[in-house]
Amino acid sequence: MLTENNNWYLIEAVNELDSPALVIYPERVTHNIQTAITMTGDENRLRPHIKTNKSPDVIQLLKLAGITKFKCATIAEAELLGLSEAKDVLLAYQPVGPKLKRFVSVIKKYPLSRYACLIDNIDAAREAAKIFAAEGLVVPVYIDVNVGQNRTGIEAGTATVELYIASAALKGIIPIGLHVYDGHLNDSDFTIRKQKCDACFATVTQMQDEIREKGLAEPVIIAGGSPSFSIHSKRENIECSPGTFIYWDKCYSDLCPEQNFLTAALIITRVISLPTKTTLCIDLGHKSVAAENEINRRVYFINAPELKATKQSEEHLIVEAGENHPYKIGDVLYALPQHICPTVALYERAYTVSDHKITGEWTNTARDRKINI
Numbered sequence: 592m593l594t595e596n597n598n599w600y601l602i603e604a605v606n607e608l609d610s611p612a613l614v615i616y617p618e619r620v621t622h623n624i625q626t627a628i629t630m631t632g633d634e635n636r637l638r639p640h641i642k643t644n645k646s647p648d649v650i651q652l653l654k655l656a657g658i659t660k661f662k663c664a665t666i667a668e669a670e671l672l673g674l675s676e677a678k679d680v681l682l683a684y685q686p687v688g689p690k691l692k693r694f695v696s697v698i699k700k701y702p703l704s705r706y707a708c709l710i711d712n713i714d715a716a717r718e719a720a721k722i723f724a725a726e727g728l729v730v731p732v733y734i735d736v737n738v739g740q741n742r743t744g745i746e747a748g749t750a751t752v753e754l755y756i757a758s759a760a761l762k763g764i765i766p767i768g769l770h771v772y773d774g775h776l777n778d779s780d781f782t783i784r785k786q787k788c789d790a791c792f793a794t795v796t797q798m799q800d801e802i803r804e805k806g807l808a809e810p811v812i813i814a815g816g817s818p819s820f821s822i823h824s825k826r827e828n829i830e831c832s833p834g835t836f837i838y839w840d841k842c843y844s845d846l847c848p849e850q851n852f853l854t855a856a857l858i859i860t861r862v863i864s865l866p867t868k869t870t871l872c873i874d875l876g877h878k879s880v881a882a883e884n885e886i887n888r889r890v891y892f893i894n895a896p897e898l899k900a901t902k903q904s905e906e907h908l909i910v911e912a913g914e915n916h917p918y919k920i921g922d923v924l925y926a927l928p929q930h931i932c933p934t935v936a937l938y939e940r941a942y943t944v945s946d947h948k949i950t951g952e953w954t955n956t957a958r959d960r961k962i963n964i
Contacts (some may be wrong), residue, residue, distance in 0.1 A: 600893055601745075603947045610923070611879040612859045613938040615953055616900050617945060619855035620649065620667055620837060624656045627836050628914045630824040634658050638813060640834030641668055641730065643932045645957040646941075649837060662813070662832045663957075666693045671957040673701025681813065682708040683741065683770065683832075685715050685735060689890045694884050695726050696964045699714030707731035708772055714760045732758060733770040733813060734787055736798070737877060738791040741777045746796045752801045759807060771795050777818045780788030781849055788822045817843050821850050835862040840931035856935070857893070858926040860908075862918050871898070871918055875926060876906040881933040893925045 599616070602608065626727070628634045638660040639653060645668065660679040672680045686694045686708055698706045710716045710732050723730045734755050737744030745751050751769070758766045775789055778784040795812060803809045813830045815823040820833040835843055838856035858880060864872035880890050882903060890908075891944050892898050897919075902909040912918055928934040933940070936958045943951045956962065 597822075598924055600787065601933060601947055602859070602944055602949060604949055605755075605859060605923050608706060608733050608859055608942060608949065610859050610861045611875050613935065613941040613955075614857050614859055615838070615941045615943050616855045616857075617652075617950075619853045620652060621656075623836050623839065623852045623855060624658075627833065628656060628658075630821065631729075631831055632824075635660070636830055638662050638679075638822075638830045638832045640664070640683065640832050641672065641839065641957070643834045643935060644837050645671070645935060645955045646953050647675050647956055648953040650677065653702045653778060660830065662834075664959065665960060666690060666697060666703075666964065667960055667962050668957040669706065669757060670701070673704045674740060674962070675707075676701075676703050676707055677944055678703075680704050680706050681770075681773075682706065682731065684737075685709045686716060686719065691719060691722055693726065693964055695722060698728060698730065699726070700964065702706050704853070705731070707733060707767070709733050709735040709743075710764070711735040711743055713754060713757055714885075716754070716761060716764065720758075720761035720949060722763070728763065730764050731767045732764045732778060732910060733768040734758070734766060735770045735772075736795065738771055738773055738794065740772055744772070747791075747798065751798050752805070755798075755802050755810070756805055756807070764768075765809075766810070769795060769798065771812065771814045772816060773814070773819050774816045779846055781821075781847075784818060785822050788819045792823075792826070793952065805907050816846055817850075821847065835932060838931045838935070840934075841927045841929045843847075848850075856928070856931055856941070858890070858934070860924050860926050862922040862924070863907075865918075865920065866909070869913055869916070870901070870937075871910050871916075873908045873910060875907065875908040876904055878905050879934075880926065881926050881930040881937075883933065884929055888929050889928060890893055891927045893927055896925055898924075931951035 629725050634657040641663040643665050661677045662681045662683045817833045817835045823831050836846040839852040839854045860875040898910040941953045
């Protein structure tokens with residue numbers, strides 16, 4: 592098993608690699624897959640979200656590890672899973688308007704994959720059912736349950752049960768489960784995070800019981816993301832759907848030290864200018880790393896942890912290096928993104944690194960909104 596060491600990230604021929612560049616360390620990706628399987632105790636309980644990797648190469652590694660269930664958020668990701676012949680695909684999104692018609696096209700083009708989607712209200716359920724039925728389809732759906740994220744989903748409790756029952760009466764869809772994303776549970780104190788997670792989940796099992804008591808088959812539960820994965824992974828008879836685990840990042844390394852994943856994706860960047868005696872300009876702008884966090888929480892330089900970001904524009908990042916710093920034009924920095932998922936979406940490809948050598952490329956095929964459909 593891989594372990595952390597002080598120079599795991601170094602690339603021997605880094606001077607041949609233009610910057611900024613996304614680099615992936617496949618052995619660490621494989622480690623993370625096996626760690627996730629070990630945490631759940633059964634690969635059949637994993638339904639990894641591909642929003643982080645968006646890559647056919649990673650999907651194949653997951654399949655080789657015995658994983659057959661996947662989750663995605665866009666039609667392009669759904670199609671990528673079809674192209675990869677994934678057996679069971681959940682579009683973790685409520686498709687409406689043109690997206691619903693595109694979803695139908697994906698379902699029909701890739702019959703080897705069993706597709707499902709989310710619904711969270713009766714109007715959307717009726718519209719989806721009508722379009723699916725007109726195409727001769729019966730599509731499994733999961734009720735998207737709001738347990739506090741307040742982003743999408745129907746309120747947990749009676750409203751969820753009623754929607755589940757009403758959906759069961761519609762032609763074109765068949766409810767098979769509950770989708771419970773609790774991404775708002777991001778307390779750094781694991782004990783507090785677990786207490787909140789358990790309290791949310793208690794309402795979910797109660798709904799599951801009520802639906803079964805109404806004479807319907809027991810709903811499948813898909814629960815959690817990355818912060819709650821270590822909690823849900825210990826429950827029985829539910830599916831877990833982490834996504835970031837595949838590459839990991841600075842945010843979750845700090846927030847979830849109880850999870851033994853390794854950072855497996857970095858950005859190679861360079862010093863391109865020395866604007867003042869104490870500052871460096873680096874080729875790492877908004878277009879090269881996720882920039883939704885405040886300026887000092889976007890990237891961490893593994894080989895230069897003392898550098899502090901102060902300003903960023905589309906192609907440039909200014910960092911404070913201090914008086915008499917040792918940096919010069921062309922110096923290579925290994926940058927660990929704070930948030931890897933939207934960072935990957937900024938790159939069409941990643942370079943793979945094994946044993947400190949560049950070994951190939953992985954395409955981030957589903958970074959675009961459209962592949963074929």
